[in-house]
Amino acid sequence: MPLDLPAAPAAALWTGLLLILLLFLSVRVTRQRRKHKVAEGDGGQPALASAIRAFGNATEYIPAAIGALAVLALAGANAPVVHLAGGALFVGRMVHAFGLSRSAGVSRARSIGMLLTWVSYVFAAVALLVYAIV
Numbered sequence: 001m002p003l004d005l006p007a008a009p010a011a012a013l014w015t016g017l018l019l020i021l022l023l024f025l026s027v028r029v030t031r032q033r034r035k036h037k038v039a040e041g042d043g044g045q046p047a048l049a050s051a052i053r054a055f056g057n058a059t060e061y062i063p064a065a066i067g068a069l070a071v072l073a074l075a076g077a078n079a080p081v082v083h084l085a086g087g088a089l090f091v092g093r094m095v096h097a098f099g100l101s102r103s104a105g106v107s108r109a110r111s112i113g114m115l116l117t118w119v120s121y122v123f124a125a126v127a128l129l130v131y132a133i134v
Contacts, residue, residue, distance in 0.1 A: 007082040011073040014086025018062050021093055025055040028101075054100040058093055061117055065089045068124040075131035085124040092116025 032048040033039065042049035065085075072082050096113025103110075 007073040007077045007079045010079040010082035010086065011069040014069055014082065014090055015066050017090050018066060018086075018093070021090070021097070022055070022058055022062060025051070025058050025097060029055050050101055054097045057100065058097060061121075062089075062093060065117075065120065065124065068121075068128060072124065072127060072131065075128065077127060077131055081127050085120050085127065088116050088123065089120035092120060 028051045029048070032045065032051045036043055036045045036048055038045060038048055042052055069082055069086050072085065092113045092115070094113070095109050096117065099107040099109025099111075099113055
């Protein structure tokens with residue numbers, strides 16, 4: 001383990017899974033673009049617009065969270081702390097993407113996904129502050 005960081009494998013796990021999720025969402029956009037022969041924008045195609053939005057939303061939240069997971073590991077966080085933050089975020093982003101792919105409007109899955117994302121952000125932020133002070 002590099003630098004003897006006990007949470008590094010936990011951060012690596014969730015970072016890897018989050019990157020796979022981003023790749024999956026990106027592939028969905030590409031498939032919709034090919035299906036509808038649209039190179040830019042959404043071409044007025046609801047399925048493409050939904051895929052673009054699901055990917056875009058994930059790219060708005062996942063990079064900062066990956067940074068938080070990495071800094072938690074570097075700050076000496078315990079692996080369970082990283083697993084809680086990473087797991088909540090991953091599940092939240094999965095549920096949100098599923099909800100957004102089913103409906104462009106408000107849905108239970110989107111709400112639950114955002115709530116889990118925010119819980120993960122708050123948990124990681126508080127943990128980072130605690131590790132910074134202690």
